[in-house]
Amino acid sequence: MALNPKIRDWRDRRVWIVGGSTGIGAATAERLLAAGARVAVSARGAETLEARFARHAECLRLPANVLDTATLESSLAAIVARWGGLDLAIACAGTYGEMRAIAPDAKAAREIWRTNFEGAFNVYTTCLAQWKAQGGGALALxxxxxxxxxxxxxxxxxxxxxxxxxxxxxxxxxLARHGIAVTLINPGFVDTPLTARNRFRMPAMISAEQAADEILRGFARGAFEIHFPGRFTRGLKCVALLPHRLRFWCIRRFTGA
Ligand SMILES: NC(=O)c1ccc[n+]([C@@H]2O[C@H](COP(=O)([O-])OP(=O)(O)OC[C@H]3O[C@@H](n4cnc5c(N)ncnc54)[C@H](OP(=O)(O)O)[C@@H]3O)[C@@H](O)[C@H]2O)c1
Incomplete structure (x- = not known):
């Protein structure tokens, strides 16, 4: 049984992608626009948002920072003013930096934790009152x-x-009992600006467009977890189930660390 309502028809569905100016978020926004959804995109860089989505006149470009809740609130207010509500928010904003335990950078670590975790939490809390008022909604992290x-x-x-x-x-x-669906999206390696600076081998890498297709397929299944590409994520899931001695051996062997 599906854990979330299956979304197969995107026409007129009101979707807000936070972290939607490049990479996975932008590709997903473009797929959703093509499928007939009403899409709003947010990120800090207003120019990048404009450059990517100017040709989609119907797409709302709403600059916002996930660590500045006032900007999230004003973006949501603009969406509700235009469309009367919000059906799905996708919290996609994220940042990455390689970091070795032997040389930690506390400031950089805090920025990663805050953007990736607190930022997603802020998107959820920003939308919650609206979803309660309208009797339901959906969140994807x-x-x-x-x-x-x-x-x-x-x-x-x-x-x-x-x-x-x-x-x-x-x-x-x-939240399920309150009519609010929650979806977890776990990508493997995707070719985006975030991974462009990696110097290590990234197995089973896919394009942002392929990632977007996987995301839409996952929503169509009503999946709780959408993970891809399966040949990579399924392997890592199995490794994560192993006892630590065996797990660490496998990870060392595969990463060469
Ligand atoms: N690429 C991969 O292999 C991969 C794998 C697993 C998971 N992911 C996750 O997928 C998500 C998207 O990553 P991506 O690979 O598509 O990277 P990306 O192209 O760098 O996209 C990141 C997006 O987040 C926005 N963003 C960053 N900080 C923000 C902030 N404080 N407030 C609002 N927006 C912010 C960026 O725009 P601005 O900088 O203009 O704000 C951009 O739109 C991230 O959560 C990432 O961790 C990626």
Whole structure:
């Protein structure tokens, strides 16, 4: 049985993608626009939002920072003023930086934790009152397969994504009975500006457009967790189930760390 309502017809569905100016969020916004959804996109960089979505006159471009709740609130107010409500918010904003435990950077770690976790939390709390008032809604949190288990050189990012996975599970358990669907999106490696600076090998990498297709397929199934590409995420899920001795051996072997 599907854990969330299946979304197959996107026509006139009101969707807000926070972190939608580039990469996975932007590609998903474009797929949703093509499917007939009403789409609003937010990110800090107003110019990037304009450049990417200017040709979609119907797409609302609403600059916002997930760490500045006033900007999220004013964006949501603009959406509700235009469309009368909000059906789905996708919290996609995220940041990444490789970090080794032997040389931690507390300031950079805090920025990663805050953007990835607190930012998503802020999107949820911003939308909640609106969904209560309209009698339901849906939230999707973009976490990562990096949250399944500890990984080398992933000191701050992995922890932020593990926390998001836990948050999504808690939210589903609490909100389903209030008519608010919660979806967890766990990508593997996707070719975006976020991964462009990585110097290590990224197995099973897919394009942002392929990621967007996977996301839409997941919503059509009514899945709680949408993870992709399966050949990578399923393998990592299995590794995460192993006892630690075996798990650490596998991770070291595969990453060469
Ligand atoms: N690419 C991958 O391999 C991969 C794998 C697993 C999970 N993910 C997750 O997928 C999500 C999207 O990543 P991506 O790969 O598509 O990266 P991306 O192209 O760098 O996109 C990140 C988006 O978030 C926005 N953003 C960053 N900080 C923000 C803030 N404080 N407030 C509002 N918006 C903010 C960025 O715009 P501004 O900088 O203009 O604000 C941009 O629109 C992230 O949560 C990432 O962790 C990515």
């Amino acid at each position: 973009v976490s990562s397969a990096a949250g399944y288990t500890g990984l080398p050189n992933s000191l701050a990012y992995g922890a932020s994504k593990a926390a998001l996975i836990n948050l999504a599970e808690s939210l589903w358990l609490d």
